[in-house]
Amino acid sequence: MRKFLGPIVLNVFAWTTILAVAFPLFWMLVTSVKPQSELFRRPPTMMPEVWTFEHYWHLLTQTNFLVYFRNSVMLSTVTTLLVVTVATLGAYSLVRFRYRGRESLAFMVLFTYLLPSVVLIIPLYLMLVSLGLSNTLFSLVIAYTTFALPYALWLMRSFMAGVPDDLEYAAMVDGASRMGAFVDVILPQLLPGIISTALFTFILSWNEYLYALVLVNSDDARPLTTGVMNMLISSFNIEWSLLMAASVMMSVPLIIVFAFLQSYLTRGFGAGAVKG
Amino acid sequence: MANVDFRTVVKSFGTFTALHGLDLSIKSGEFVALLGPSGCGKTTTLRMLAGLEFPTSGDIIIGDRRVNDLPPGERDIAMVFQSYALYPHMTVAENIAYPLKKRGVPKAERGPMVAKTAEMLHLTALLDRKPKQLSGGQQQRVALGRALIRDPKVFLLDEPLSNLDAKLRSQLRAELIELHRRLGRTMVYVTHDQLEAMTMADRIAIMEGGNLQQFAPPAEVYARPANRFVAGFIGTPGMTLMDGMLVQSGNGWAFETEGLRLRLPRLIDSAKPGAAAFGIRPEDVHLGSGDLTGEVVLTEATGHETIVTVAIAPGVRVIARIPGTPALRIGDRVPVTLDAARAHVFAAGPQGARLNHPSGTADADEAFNIATPLRVASKGVLS
Numbered sequence: 001m002r003k004f005l006g007p008i009v010l011n012v013f014a015w016t017t018i019l020a021v022a023f024p025l026f027w028m029l030v031t032s033v034k035p036q037s038e039l040f041r042r043p044p045t046m047m048p049e050v051w052t053f054e055h056y057w058h059l060l061t062q063t064n065f066l067v068y069f070r071n072s073v074m075l076s077t078v079t080t081l082l083v084v085t086v087a088t089l090g091a092y093s094l095v096r097f098r099y100r101g102r103e104s105l106a107f108m109v110l111f112t113y114l115l116p117s118v119v120l121i122i123p124l125y126l127m128l129v130s131l132g133l134s135n136t137l138f139s140l141v142i143a144y145t146t147f148a149l150p151y152a153l154w155l156m157r158s159f160m161a162g163v164p165d166d167l168e169y170a171a172m173v174d175g176a177s178r179m180g181a182f183v184d185v186i187l188p189q190l191l192p193g194i195i196s197t198a199l200f201t202f203i204l205s206w207n208e209y210l211y212a213l214v215l216v217n218s219d220d221a222r223p224l225t226t227g228v229m230n231m232l233i234s235s236f237n238i239e240w241s242l243l244m245a246a247s248v249m250m251s252v253p254l255i256i257v258f259a260f261l262q263s264y265l266t267r268g269f270g271a272g273a274v275k276g
Numbered sequence: 277m278a279n280v281d282f283r284t285v286v287k288s289f290g291t292f293t294a295l296h297g298l299d300l301s302i303k304s305g306e307f308v309a310l311l312g313p314s315g316c317g318k319t320t321t322l323r324m325l326a327g328l329e330f331p332t333s334g335d336i337i338i339g340d341r342r343v344n345d346l347p348p349g350e351r352d353i354a355m356v357f358q359s360y361a362l363y364p365h366m367t368v369a370e371n372i373a374y375p376l377k378k379r380g381v382p383k384a385e386r387g388p389m390v391a392k393t394a395e396m397l398h399l400t401a402l403l404d405r406k407p408k409q410l411s412g413g414q415q416q417r418v419a420l421g422r423a424l425i426r427d428p429k430v431f432l433l434d435e436p437l438s439n440l441d442a443k444l445r446s447q448l449r450a451e452l453i454e455l456h457r458r459l460g461r462t463m464v465y466v467t468h469d470q471l472e473a474m475t476m477a478d479r480i481a482i483m484e485g486g487n488l489q490q491f492a493p494p495a496e497v498y499a500r501p502a503n504r505f506v507a508g509f510i511g512t513p514g515m516t517l518m519d520g521m522l523v524q525s526g527n528g529w530a531f532e533t534e535g536l537r538l539r540l541p542r543l544i545d546s547a548k549p550g551a552a553a554f555g556i557r558p559e560d561v562h563l564g565s566g567d568l569t570g571e572v573v574l575t576e577a578t579g580h581e582t583i584v585t586v587a588i589a590p591g592v593r594v595i596a597r598i599p600g601t602p603a604l605r606i607g608d609r610v611p612v613t614l615d616a617a618r619a620h621v622f623a624a625g626p627q628g629a630r631l632n633h634p635s636g637t638a639d640a641d642e643a644f645n646i647a648t649p650l651r652v653a654s655k656g657v658l659s
Binding site for chain 1: 327354357358365
């Protein structure tokens with residue numbers, strides 16, 4: 001009896017957890033395709049009686065949703081590229097070169113990551129204003145880079161440390177320059193690390209709300225998070241159906257990106273590189 | 277082909293000096309093994325030759341070029357790493373072709389060259405595989421192929437066989453000897469395995485603590501170790517070494533240690549009485565006759581020979597190598613002869629210099645008749 005009870009309890013627990021996590025997503029999806037009349041019906045309908053895409057259509061044609069979406073895509077892409085580039089080269093320096101203060105530098109970088117972002121927001125805002133960058137997408141790129149980079153650097157540092165020195169030396173003996181060895185041999189080994197770092201940065205930039213709220217207040221430069229909030233949530237009313245449709249469209253790119261890249265994350269690229 | 281010269285090369289890492297003024301001249305086409313325990317400086321030497329480390333002072337010459345400041349790619353060398361260092365994202369063919377690609381050899385020419393190298397190393401069937409799909413021995417061959425394809429002036433091999441099992445190691449050892457004979461290229465081979473150094477090298481450079489201890493052909497290193505370190509390092513089982521005092525005895529010399537007095541062949545002129553070490557190889561210790569009696573404390577039979585450890589005085593043990601499997605048991609008392617003409621005497625200290633003339637030379641023969649080895653006996657009985 002006990003033999004069966006264990007797995008049953010475990011399964012019930014696991015499925016409860018999954019349902020608890022998945023239900024809001026399911027409800028978001030269902031609500032976004034329900035007509036307005038069905039939204040607040042009691043008892044609620046689990047599946048919509050009539051399917052409608054009018055909320056999506058409304059968002060795409062009669063609001064600034066596409067502008068915000070474009071802003072978010074640009075913002076997250078540029079931030080990701082910048083962070084991945086700097087983190088990869090920075091990690092290379094921290095792992096491969098010997099210089100005074102190397103370790104303390106790495107810890108200092110990590111320490112900045114431990115600071116609550118709220119502490120940095122006012123100084124950063126003042127700095128961006130004085131640089132004449134306030135209210136631009138670029139100001140958000142800079143802000144997101146400042147708090148994504150420390151963690152990204154640590155992530156890349158650990159991946160870089162896992163690439164054997166000998167691979168680079170072998171490439172150099174074979175005739176490659178240091179940069180050539182980096183591009184030909186090191187970068188391919190770092191691919192899983194680069195993808196993890198890129199995913200982390202992209203998701204962080206895509207979902208960020210606080211800095212976007214403080215640093216940007218024109219519709220031209222608003223990303224999805226603050227744009228949708230500003231458009232659909234007021235003191236008097238929340239446009240639930242539009243909000244759910246917007247949420248679905250905000251989640252879809254992330255889900256697609258993650259689905260494509262997650263297999264890279266687990267693939268053992270380094271296996272068989274060196275023996276010993 | 278090219279000669280390689282190290283001229284008073286010093287290498288320091290911060291306050292630690294890994295190499296104290298190395299002078300080493302490797303002839304063109306020679307197979308030289310750098311041999312020594314971990315941390316002796318052999319790998320640092322090789323890495324400096326490769327251009328992966330730069331000397332603190334001194335010069336490194338390949339051919340007639342001073343290469344101190346040249347990057348690895350411009351030294352015309354090839355290197356096989358202990359870890360093989362195969363590029364995991366490339367196929368075997370791409371790995372082997374990489375040095376050609378980096379040197380701008382057109383793609384059309386690379387194919388036939390890769391095919392030829394692969395054939396030489398029996399890799400033809402594996403060209404499309406990735407390194408992780410290969411066995412250790414196959415990976416090692418790919419690493420060799422990558423070094424061979426370019427026909428460099430000097431081959432550097434950094435413990436290339438140490439990750440392989442014993443059988444494969446002996447097979448690849450033979451293949452490397454054959455390869456060197458066929459190519460006639462200068463090869464510098466780092467190893468901590470004396471068997472590899474003894475069987476493969478034309479000359480062995482034995483290193484310890486960042487200093488070159490001896491640079492000589494294998495037979496000489498074995499028969500005439502330059503100092504106590506080399507004597508203890510070379511040979512399996514190792515030479516029996518005992519510490520004691522060198523004393524003048526009549527017009528000759530004797531060595532005294534706990535309960536023993538040994539008469540010695542003539543020593544070099546600069547020898548002085550005082551602390552010294554006496555060494556004798558297992559094959560120069562004979563059991564079954566002699567004035568000395570010892571007690572068997574250990575026997576290790578390997579089939580074709582037996583290694584016997586005998587206590588000849590309190591605290592003094594010698595190791596003897598006996599052919600076959602003699603009927604000896606632990607505790608047996610046996611007569612022992614030490615072939616003193618073939619003994620070695622060193623100054624005190626871990627790297628004490630050799631004090632006796634090399635056995636087999638005119639000097640040694642004159643002093644000693646090897647056919648009637650000196651009997652060694654307990655103190656006071658015979659001297």
